[in-house]
Amino acid sequence: MQQDFDTSRRLPFLKMHGLGNDFVIVDSRGRDAIVTAELARAVGDRHRGVGFDQLAEIRSSDAADIDLDFWNSDGSRAGACGNATRCVGRLMLDETGKDEITIRTERGILIARRAGDEVSVNMGHPQRMWDEVPLSHPVDTDFLPLEGEPVAVGMGNPHAVFFVPDIKEVDVAGWGKRVEYDPLFPQRTNVEFAEVRSRDEIRMRVWERGTGITLACGSGACATVVAASVRGLTDKKVRMEVDGGWLTLDWREDGVWMTGPTQLVFQAEFDASFLERV
Numbered sequence: 001m002q003q004d005f006d007t008s009r010r011l012p013f014l015k016m017h018g019l020g021n022d023f024v025i026v027d028s029r030g031r032d033a034i035v036t037a038e039l040a041r042a043v044g045d046r047h048r049g050v051g052f053d054q055l056a057e058i059r060s061s062d063a064a065d066i067d068l069d070f071w072n073s074d075g076s077r078a079g080a081c082g083n084a085t086r087c088v089g090r091l092m093l094d095e096t097g098k099d100e101i102t103i104r105t106e107r108g109i110l111i112a113r114r115a116g117d118e119v120s121v122n123m124g125h126p127q128r129m130w131d132e133v134p135l136s137h138p139v140d141t142d143f144l145p146l147e148g149e150p151v152a153v154g155m156g157n158p159h160a161v162f163f164v165p166d167i168k169e170v171d172v173a174g175w176g177k178r179v180e181y182d183p184l185f186p187q188r189t190n191v192e193f194a195e196v197r198s199r200d201e202i203r204m205r206v207w208e209r210g211t212g213i214t215l216a217c218g219s220g221a222c223a224t225v226v227a228a229s230v231r232g233l234t235d236k237k238v239r240m241e242v243d244g245g246w247l248t249l250d251w252r253e254d255g256v257w258m259t260g261p262t263q264l265v266f267q268a269e270f271d272a273s274f275l276e277r278v
């Protein structure tokens with residue numbers, strides 16, 4: 001995928017998705033990073049640009065196979081993005097022919113592995129202390145003092161996980177947006193709504209910080225299995241149905257592993273006239 005290009009003329013990118021959680025992927029290996037908040041907002045606009053849930057920029061690394069940075073469509077940075085990590089993992093596994101590669105994100109160095117046709121990523125250990133999530137003041141992270149008493153989990157980015165009896169009854173946009181901006185979350189938060197179907201199956205819907213409702217959220221799926229397990233509602237390994245399909249989550253000694261499909265949608269490029277308008 002690595003390509004030389006002159007950004008004054010064109011910007012090649014890939015569109016990929018993991019369970020409908022969609023990403024624009026820019027490969028900046030071998031040169032300076034080029035993504036800015038303005039560029040992310042322009043590309044992320046589904047009318048002006050092409051739209052995405054997150055933009056992922058690949059960079060050369062001195063510590064792992066690659067470095068990877070994430071941007072939301074409102075131009076904010078995301079410290080973690082599980083599904084984009086799986087998508088870029090797929091590209092790198094195919095490019096190198098290896099069975100396992102390492103990816104350095106703000107979260108730390110993550111491992112991506114082939115899992116048949118799917119890709120597994122170890123998203124690391126959950127952050128359960130109030131100041132790690134982060135929250136604005138010390139509270140019980142197992143039962144936050146908000147209506148619905150969500151569980152707070154950091155996965156390199158903040159999550160508030162609500163358990164609900166019937167997911168069809170939840171106003172994900174209204175409730176999610178309210179919680180995203182609650183003062184308890186100084187960096188805002190991603191919001192998950194989970195209906196536990198059995199000890200090994202969960203139905204989850206998500207409101208993503210900086211993006212809104214998406215068809216899936218990998219870090220949110222990891223946060224949800226941690227929250228369900230902490231509350232004693234499920235085992236540590238579950239199948240999770242999100243709007244875009246199914247993921248497998250496995251909270252092990254070495255971190256939370258997430259396995260699922262990835263898809264390359266198309267490859268294209270922005271030309272100079274687009275870049276000049278940013």
Ligand SMILES: N[C@@H](CCC[C@H](N)C(=O)O)C(=O)O
Binds near residue numbers: 054157208209218
């Ligand atoms: N889609 C992602 C997570 C998105 C990050 C988020 N919006 C944030 O600001 O933290 C995933 O697959 O994990």
